[in-house]
Amino acid sequence: MSLTVASWNINSVRLRSRQVGLFLDRYRPDVLCLQETKCPDNRFPLKPFRARGYSDVLLNGQKGYHGVATLSRRPFLATNKRDFCGKGDARHAAVTIPDAGGEVTLHNVYVPSGGDVPDPTVNDKFAHKLAFLDEMKAWLNGSETDRPAILVGDLNVAPHPADVWSHKQLLDVVSHTPVETERLNALQAVGDWTDAIRHFAPPEEKVFTWWSYRARDWRASNRGRRLDHIWVTRPLAGRLESAEIVSATRSWKRPSDHVPVVVRIGSA
DNA sequence: ATGGCTAACAACGTTAGA
Numbered sequence: 001m002s003l004t005v006a007s008w009n010i011n012s013v014r015l016r017s018r019q020v021g022l023f024l025d026r027y028r029p030d031v032l033c034l035q036e037t038k039c040p041d042n043r044f045p046l047k048p049f050r051a052r053g054y055s056d057v058l059l060n061g062q063k064g065y066h067g068v069a070t071l072s073r074r075p076f077l078a079t080n081k082r083d084f085c086g087k088g089d090a091r092h093a094a095v096t097i098p099d100a101g102g103e104v105t106l107h108n109v110y111v112p113s114g115g116d117v118p119d120p121t122v123n124d125k126f127a128h129k130l131a132f133l134d135e136m137k138a139w140l141n142g143s144e145t146d147r148p149a150i151l152v153g154d155l156n157v158a159p160h161p162a163d164v165w166s167h168k169q170l171l172d173v174v175s176h177t178p179v180e181t182e183r184l185n186a187l188q189a190v191g192d193w194t195d196a197i198r199h200f201a202p203p204e205e206k207v208f209t210w211w212s213y214r215a216r217d218w219r220a221s222n223r224g225r226r227l228d229h230i231w232v233t234r235p236l237a238g239r240l241e242s243a244e245i246v247s248a249t250r251s252w253k254r255p256s257d258h259v260p261v262v263v264r265i266g267s268a
Numbered sequence: 269a270t271g272g273c274t275a276a277c278a279a280c281g282t283t284a285g286a
Contacts, residue, residue, distance in 0.1 A: 012275060038276065064276050065284060113286050156286075175286060212286075213273035227286080257274080
């Protein structure tokens with residue numbers, strides 16, 4: 001049986017629970033990972049998920065901002081939430097689910113955006129982002145490499161030149177600076193992760209998952225970035241079947257500025 | 269270089285997003 005995983009920075013799950021329902025009806029992922037739920041756990045809108053068979057739910061939310069949630073049609077065998085940088089903020093949820101006669105661990109991560117100024121000595125948010133990426137690397141250093149594992153989320157870094165609308169113009173813009181892209185690429189390499197989206201797109205093809213709210217016409221200006229990612233470890237890489245960026249949701253009424261990414265992993 | 273938008277909330281401005 002194949003495994004379909006989706007990740008979506010929803011930018012307020014309460015405001016867009018209806019949109020999430022439409023997405024689930026169309027794509028039927030086995031697991032949906034949300035980021036920026038902006039919702040305390042006791043106010044999370046569970047009904048649309050339960051109604052569609054997503055009975056296993058791991059919430060790591062907080063009031064007002066950040067927050068992640070993992071919702072699954074397969075049962076959780078184990079769950080975990082990690083506190084990065086000792087901040088006590090809601091940026092990680094891990095679940096283990098049955099798959100192909102064994103099990104898969106799935107990490108749902110929301111990396112800090114990093115503020116405006118790409119200088120850690122004057123911008124605490126950027127310092128936090130770099131420290132977060134460093135901690136992720138130390139934590140994932142080989143721990144999942146040989147096991148079936150998936151890492152998804154809004155990593156807030158567009159690692160490759162074709163992951164932004166203009167490589168040259170974004171080299172000094174937070175999300176695409178060399179200190180960020182080098183860190184993300186290093187942590188990907190040390191865990192031997194396969195970038196499932198790039199796996200299906202040639203390196204020169206522009207691929208985006210986020211478009212600013214500030215453009216008059218997001219599609220016409222197309223100044224996007226690829227900030228949302230799905231990575232898999234080697235035991236799963238050979239089973240990758242497809243990857244899709246669901247950019248249609250960006251044109252829905254009152255959309256999130258991020259769109260879903262969906263990856264299908266075939267039977268073992 | 270600038271400007272422009274959206275969301276939450278001790279809510280009509282501030283903080284956060286990227």
